[in-house]
Amino acid sequence: MSLNEVELLAAGADLLAREAAYLDERRWDEWVALFAPDCVYWVPTWTAEGTLTTNPQTELSLMYFAGRGGLEDRIVRIRSGRSPAALPLPRTTHMVGNILPLEKPNSERIRLRSSWTCNAFFPLMNSSHTFFGRAEYELALRGGVWSIAKKKTILENDRIPMPIDIYCL
Amino acid sequence: MGVLSARSYVDDRPADGVFRVHRDVYSDPELFELEMKYIFERTWNFLTVETQIAKPNDYITTFIGRTPVVVMRDAKGNIGAFLNSCRHKGATVCRFEKGNAKFHVCLYHGWAYDASGKNVSIKQRESADYPAAFDAENHDLIPIAKLASYKGLIFGSLSPDVPPLEEHLGDLKFFIDLHMEQGAQGMEIIPGRVAYTYRGNWKMQLENGQDPYHVDTAHGSFMAIAERRRKGQGNTAAQEQDWQKRNNVQIGAYEFPHGHTSVWHDVAEPERRAVYASLDEIKSRVGPLKAEWMVRMRNAVFFPNLQIADQIVPILRTFRPISVGVTELRSNVIGPIGEAPEKRAARLRQFEDFVNPGGYATPDDITVFADCQVGFGATGVDFLQGYSRGIGASQQGANEEAIEAGLHPVSSVKGHRTQNTETGTHAPFREWVRLMEAGMAGRKAYP
Structure with missing residues (x-):
C-alpha cells in the first residue's frame, strides 16, 4: 500500500469515527454536515433469515433517504421535544472497527466497510439494547473535505425490541 | 387474585352512553392466558x-x-x-x-x-x-x-367450531376488497419484512389503529417535519399528507359483528395517495364507489390479529401476543403486481417515512404503549376513560355512507375530523367479552 493510500484510508477511518462520536455526543449539526447534500442513506431490511433487500426502489427498507434532507428531518424530530420515542433521548455509545477498503482508494473516492455496535441505554425503560451490524461507505472529496456520499447500514439484529433512529445505527 | 366474569371488565351500557374498559384487561396475566385459549385458539x-x-x-x-x-x-x-x-x-x-x-x-x-x-x-x-x-x-x-382464503388472504382456525370464513368476515370483505382490488393483476407483498416487539399488551396496537385521537400528540414531532416539507425541505419524496389540511375532513367509524371494525376519514389531498394515479383504471374495473373508498384513509381491524390499514399506503399488520406485556408486530406493505417502478418507489418512501419502526409514527406509538403498560401498575383505579369520543354521534345500523356502500354495520359514527371518534374500539371489546364469557362458561364460541 502506498503512503498516499495509507493516508487516504486514515482520512476515511477518521470520518467514520467522527460520525459515530458526533451521534453519541449529540452534535447533530456536525453529524449532518459530514454527509454530502446529495448523499444516499440506506438501511435495508432482511427478507428472511439470511437475505437482505438489495434494491430500495423495489423492496422495503428500514430507512432510505436520497439527499441529506431526510437526515435533517430526523434532527428536527429529535430537537422538537415532541417525539415520545426520544423523550428522554437514549444514551448511546458506538464502536466502529474492522474498517477495510472495498476498493483501492483514490484522491476523489474512498469506499470502506466497517463493523459497528451501538449500545443504547433507554432511561425510560431502564434498559439497554445493543444494536449491531456492518456498514458500507462511499466517501467523496467535496471542496477539499471528505464527505459521506453513500452509507448503507446493515442492522444484523433486526427483530427490533426498541424504537430505532439514526442515533442507534 | 382471580379472574372475574368477562362482562365485569367491560362496562358497556349503551343506553347510558357508557363504554369503559378495565385496566386489568391489558395487564392481568391470568386474563392473557384465557385470551389465548378462548379468543386466539377458538376463532379465525x-x-x-x-x-x-x-x-x-x-x-x-x-x-x-x-x-x-x-x-x-x-x-x-x-x-x-x-x-x-x-x-x-x-x-x-x-x-x-x-x-x-x-x-x-x-x-x-x-x-x-x-x-x-x-x-x-x-x-x-x-x-x-x-x-x-x-x-x-x-x-x-x-x-x-x-x-x-378470501381475496388472497389466508385465514386459519385451531377450532373447528367457527362460522364459514366469508360469513365470519361479513362486511369486512369490503375493506379487504379495497386493499386487494387496487391492482389490475392483483396485489403482492413487497419483499422485505419488518418485525418488532413492544412492551405492551397486544390490544394496544389493535386499538391504536382505531384511535385517530392520538395522532397529533403522540406524533407531534411530525408536525415540525411537515412544516419543513411544506417549504420543500427534508424528505419530500415521502409525499405525506399536509396535516393541517387533514383536520378539515370528515371522519367515521363502523362497528361490525365478530369484533371487526373500521375507522375512515376523507383526504384533503387525494393526489398524494398511492392509489390516485391508477384511479381511472380502478374505476373501470371495480366501479366508482370502491375507487372513492380506496382514496379514503382507512384502518380496519380483523379481530383478533390483523390490521388492514391504509392511512399512508395499504399494509397488513399482524399482532402476535408474546406475553401479557409484550407483543410482536409485523408489517407487510402490499402493492399492485406489475406496478410501475416510480410508483413502487414512491409507495415504499411513504411507508418507510411513517409506519416503519424507523419512521415518524411507529417508534412513538410503541413508546407510549410501554408508558401505558407501566401506568397499569397503578392500583386503586379501575376503568379507563378512552372509549367515549363519538358516542354522542353514534347511530344504530348503517349511516348514509354505509348504505351507499351496501354495508350493514351494527353501528355507525360520523363527524368532523377532530371529533376523533373512539367508538372503533367498541366492536373488538364486545367480541372480547362474548368469546371470553363463552369460554369461561364452557360454551362453544359460536352457538
Missing part, C-alpha cells in the same frame, strides 16, 4: 397472503396466538396449514420464516414430512421394535382445524 386468525407461497412446495411459518403454524403449498399446488411441531418430540419442523422444500426433516431425530404434511420417514423404523400400537397411530403433521 389471519395467517398470510397466497402470493407468499405462490409456487408448489413454498412454505411460510407463523403463529396463531402462541401456537406455531406452517402454511404450505404442496407439490400439487394445494394449500395446507399444520401445527409446526414434530409428532415425535415436538420440535418445530420448519425452522425458517419461509422457503421452498419438498420435504421437511426434523433436525432432532430425522422424522420427515412432505409438503402436504404427510410423514414420509421415521428414521430407523425397521429396527425400532415399535409395538403395533405405534404403527396404528397416524404420524403426519397435524392440520389446523379450518383453513380458507
Whole structure:
C-alpha cells in the first residue's frame, strides 16, 4: 500500500469515527454536515433469515433517504421535544472497527466497510439494547473535505425490541 | 387474585352512553392466558397472503396466538396449514420464516414430512421394535382445524367450531376488497419484512389503529417535519399528507359483528395517495364507489390479529401476543403486481417515512404503549376513560355512507375530523367479552 493510500484510508477511518462520536455526543449539526447534500442513506431490511433487500426502489427498507434532507428531518424530530420515542433521548455509545477498503482508494473516492455496535441505554425503560451490524461507505472529496456520499447500514439484529433512529445505527 | 366474569371488565351500557374498559384487561396475566385459549385458539386468525407461497412446495411459518403454524403449498399446488411441531418430540419442523422444500426433516431425530404434511420417514423404523400400537397411530403433521382464503388472504382456525370464513368476515370483505382490488393483476407483498416487539399488551396496537385521537400528540414531532416539507425541505419524496389540511375532513367509524371494525376519514389531498394515479383504471374495473373508498384513509381491524390499514399506503399488520406485556408486530406493505417502478418507489418512501419502526409514527406509538403498560401498575383505579369520543354521534345500523356502500354495520359514527371518534374500539371489546364469557362458561364460541 502506498503512503498516499495509507493516508487516504486514515482520512476515511477518521470520518467514520467522527460520525459515530458526533451521534453519541449529540452534535447533530456536525453529524449532518459530514454527509454530502446529495448523499444516499440506506438501511435495508432482511427478507428472511439470511437475505437482505438489495434494491430500495423495489423492496422495503428500514430507512432510505436520497439527499441529506431526510437526515435533517430526523434532527428536527429529535430537537422538537415532541417525539415520545426520544423523550428522554437514549444514551448511546458506538464502536466502529474492522474498517477495510472495498476498493483501492483514490484522491476523489474512498469506499470502506466497517463493523459497528451501538449500545443504547433507554432511561425510560431502564434498559439497554445493543444494536449491531456492518456498514458500507462511499466517501467523496467535496471542496477539499471528505464527505459521506453513500452509507448503507446493515442492522444484523433486526427483530427490533426498541424504537430505532439514526442515533442507534 | 382471580379472574372475574368477562362482562365485569367491560362496562358497556349503551343506553347510558357508557363504554369503559378495565385496566386489568391489558395487564392481568391470568386474563392473557384465557385470551389465548378462548379468543386466539377458538376463532379465525389471519395467517398470510397466497402470493407468499405462490409456487408448489413454498412454505411460510407463523403463529396463531402462541401456537406455531406452517402454511404450505404442496407439490400439487394445494394449500395446507399444520401445527409446526414434530409428532415425535415436538420440535418445530420448519425452522425458517419461509422457503421452498419438498420435504421437511426434523433436525432432532430425522422424522420427515412432505409438503402436504404427510410423514414420509421415521428414521430407523425397521429396527425400532415399535409395538403395533405405534404403527396404528397416524404420524403426519397435524392440520389446523379450518383453513380458507378470501381475496388472497389466508385465514386459519385451531377450532373447528367457527362460522364459514366469508360469513365470519361479513362486511369486512369490503375493506379487504379495497386493499386487494387496487391492482389490475392483483396485489403482492413487497419483499422485505419488518418485525418488532413492544412492551405492551397486544390490544394496544389493535386499538391504536382505531384511535385517530392520538395522532397529533403522540406524533407531534411530525408536525415540525411537515412544516419543513411544506417549504420543500427534508424528505419530500415521502409525499405525506399536509396535516393541517387533514383536520378539515370528515371522519367515521363502523362497528361490525365478530369484533371487526373500521375507522375512515376523507383526504384533503387525494393526489398524494398511492392509489390516485391508477384511479381511472380502478374505476373501470371495480366501479366508482370502491375507487372513492380506496382514496379514503382507512384502518380496519380483523379481530383478533390483523390490521388492514391504509392511512399512508395499504399494509397488513399482524399482532402476535408474546406475553401479557409484550407483543410482536409485523408489517407487510402490499402493492399492485406489475406496478410501475416510480410508483413502487414512491409507495415504499411513504411507508418507510411513517409506519416503519424507523419512521415518524411507529417508534412513538410503541413508546407510549410501554408508558401505558407501566401506568397499569397503578392500583386503586379501575376503568379507563378512552372509549367515549363519538358516542354522542353514534347511530344504530348503517349511516348514509354505509348504505351507499351496501354495508350493514351494527353501528355507525360520523363527524368532523377532530371529533376523533373512539367508538372503533367498541366492536373488538364486545367480541372480547362474548368469546371470553363463552369460554369461561364452557360454551362453544359460536352457538
